[in-house]
Each structure stands twice: as C-alpha cells, then as structure tokens.
Amino acid sequence: MNCGMKRMLAAILVMACAVAAAPGDTLQQAVIEVVAHNRPPALLTAALQDGPSAAGATTELGWQDIGRFEALVQRANPQAAEAERQARVKLAYSLLMLLRRDGQMSAAGGGYARMSPLDRHIELLAKLVAAEPSLRRGEIQLLAADAEGPGLLAVARRLPEGNRAPFIDTILLFNTSGAAVTAAVAVDPRIEVTKSMLGDCPLPSARGVLTVEIEPFGALVCAGAVAVR
Structure with missing residues (x-):
C-alpha cells in the first residue's frame, strides 16, 4: 500500500x-x-x-x-x-x-x-x-490529510458544472505543523500545468502527481489546468 x-x-x-x-x-x-x-x-x-x-x-x-x-x-x-x-x-x-x-x-x-x-x-x-468561483461554490474533494499529528491537508475544489477551461481543479494545500512539509499529492491526471494563486505552485512532477513544499503554517492555492497548445 x-x-x-x-x-x-x-x-x-x-x-x-x-x-x-x-x-x-x-x-x-x-x-x-x-x-x-x-x-x-x-x-x-x-x-x-x-x-x-x-x-x-x-x-x-x-x-x-x-x-x-x-x-x-x-x-x-x-x-x-x-x-x-x-x-x-x-x-x-x-x-x-x-x-x-x-x-x-x-x-x-x-x-x-x-x-x-x-x-x-x-x-x-x-x-x-x-x-475564483470554485472557492465560493466548488465541491470539495479530499486529496490528502495527515491523521497522526499536525501536517498536510490537501483538497481540490471544482464547480458542479466544471471549472472554466482550461482549468480543471483549484487545489488547496495547507501545512498545519511548525516544520516545512514536502509531499507528493495525487491530483487529477489531466492536470499538466498550474497557476500560482497563493504561494509558489510547482508544475506536476509526474502525471497525476503534484510534489509540493509548504512552509510552516503555510498555504498554497494552485489552479490546475490542461496545457494550452
């Protein structure tokens, strides 16, 4: 597992x-x-x-x-x-x-x-x-949540009718601990690029994976999208 x-x-x-x-x-x-x-x-x-x-x-x-x-x-x-x-x-x-x-x-x-x-x-x-409408009306999908102590919470927000193209999800990542957190978070595999809305969002490190580093008690907001060609 x-x-x-x-x-x-x-x-x-x-x-x-x-x-x-x-x-x-x-x-x-x-x-x-x-x-x-x-x-x-x-x-x-x-x-x-x-x-x-x-x-x-x-x-x-x-x-x-x-x-x-x-x-x-x-x-x-x-x-x-x-x-x-x-x-x-x-x-x-x-x-x-x-x-x-x-x-x-x-x-x-x-x-x-x-x-x-x-x-x-x-x-x-x-x-x-x-x-950002998805931050007001978007459904919330849990991506990751540490359960044994302070640490990572990651969710994706998506409007019921879908976020505006080419965006797929608004990804919210929080670090509730006093130490920096580095984590590989599973995201929608269609996401190819990100737009930084709060903090410095990385590009996907692999298909369906966003590897992030979050400062102590920090937050990132990343708009995940399909690359425009």
Missing part, C-alpha cells in the same frame, strides 16, 4: 471517529482544534463533510466569551514566539475562507491594527475568493 493510500485511509478513520465523538462540530471549531491545539488536519475532514454545518460556518474566529483566536493560540502554545502565533492565525483564516461552500464571507480582523500583516493577508484571501 502506497503512502497516499495509507494517508487517505487514516483520514477516513479519523473522520469517522470525529463524527461519532462530536457530531455538532463546525468548521470553525475544527479549525480551532487543528491550528490552536495541534490536532491532526484529518479532523477537518469531518467538518467538510457536514454540508450545511460547514457551509454556514462563520469566518470570524473568536467568540466574545473566549476572546480572540490569537489568545487561544497563546494559551494552547505558551512557548510559541510572536511570529509563530501570527502564522497560526493567518493559517486559520486561510482554512476558513478557502474551505467555505456557501459563497458568503465576512472577514474581520477584530482589534488588529489597520493594515497589519494579518489584515493584508485577509484582504488577499478575500480578493482570491471573490475572483
């Missing part, structure tokens, strides 16, 4: 356990568990399968009674440096804004300073979602 198949089977097992243990979990709560509390990214697959629950998730990360998400990160990771805390918060916004399925979005930076790095990141995400 290859690594990709093992990762997929492990993700399915974790998803089943998560649904059984906490059927009411939303995408927001799953993001908090994964990003603040270092749970495996496979936990997010349960929220992504919830349909209306995930689609109705708010983009705001904090509630008044528990404070801002950054405070959650700091409490859960008291030894983390400021740069790591900010990277985790940016990753959390990336997950929430890029994995939503209802076409609605209201991102707010809370008490952050105007045009801080986080504000700029949120603005970039908002423009990306506004420009």
Whole structure:
C-alpha cells in the first residue's frame, strides 16, 4: 500500500471517529482544534463533510466569551514566539475562507491594527475568493490529510458544472505543523500545468502527481489546468 493510500485511509478513520465523538462540530471549531491545539488536519475532514454545518460556518474566529483566536493560540502554545502565533492565525483564516461552500464571507480582523500583516493577508484571501468561483461554490474533494499529528491537508475544489477551461481543479494545500512539509499529492491526471494563486505552485512532477513544499503554517492555492497548445 502506497503512502497516499495509507494517508487517505487514516483520514477516513479519523473522520469517522470525529463524527461519532462530536457530531455538532463546525468548521470553525475544527479549525480551532487543528491550528490552536495541534490536532491532526484529518479532523477537518469531518467538518467538510457536514454540508450545511460547514457551509454556514462563520469566518470570524473568536467568540466574545473566549476572546480572540490569537489568545487561544497563546494559551494552547505558551512557548510559541510572536511570529509563530501570527502564522497560526493567518493559517486559520486561510482554512476558513478557502474551505467555505456557501459563497458568503465576512472577514474581520477584530482589534488588529489597520493594515497589519494579518489584515493584508485577509484582504488577499478575500480578493482570491471573490475572483475564483470554485472557492465560493466548488465541491470539495479530499486529496490528502495527515491523521497522526499536525501536517498536510490537501483538497481540490471544482464547480458542479466544471471549472472554466482550461482549468480543471483549484487545489488547496495547507501545512498545519511548525516544520516545512514536502509531499507528493495525487491530483487529477489531466492536470499538466498550474497557476500560482497563493504561494509558489510547482508544475506536476509526474502525471497525476503534484510534489509540493509548504512552509510552516503555510498555504498554497494552485489552479490546475490542461496545457494550452
């Protein structure tokens, strides 16, 4: 059994356990568990399968009674440096804004300073979602999800009627760990080229394989397409 198949089977097992243990979990709560509390990214697959629950998730990360998400990160990771805390918060916004399925979005930076790095990141995400229909209405296909600890989450988003030609899938890749991740991700074998929408996306390393390197708490958004000849 290859690594990709093992990762997929492990993700399915974790998803089943998560649904059984906490059927009411939303995408927001799953993001908090994964990003603040270092749970495996496979936990997010349960929220992504919830349909209306995930689609109705708010983009705001904090509630008044528990404070801002950054405070959650700091409490859960008291030894983390400021740069790591900010990277985790940016990753959390990336997950929430890029994995939503209802076409609605209201991102707010809370008490952050105007045009801080986080504000700029949120603005970039908002423009990306506004420009790409598959990030608003696309179905979500799980490509890979680490199940034994923080690491890789990879999904593909495709409109029910198909993405606009020559694009096939919008591929989202996230690293929820504090170390760089290198992985060979199985993608649609028709994809021959990629367009970098967020981060630096590589070309397929082989037919149906995208080999990526993602920085700690980083994200990539890649538009996979057929080469135009």
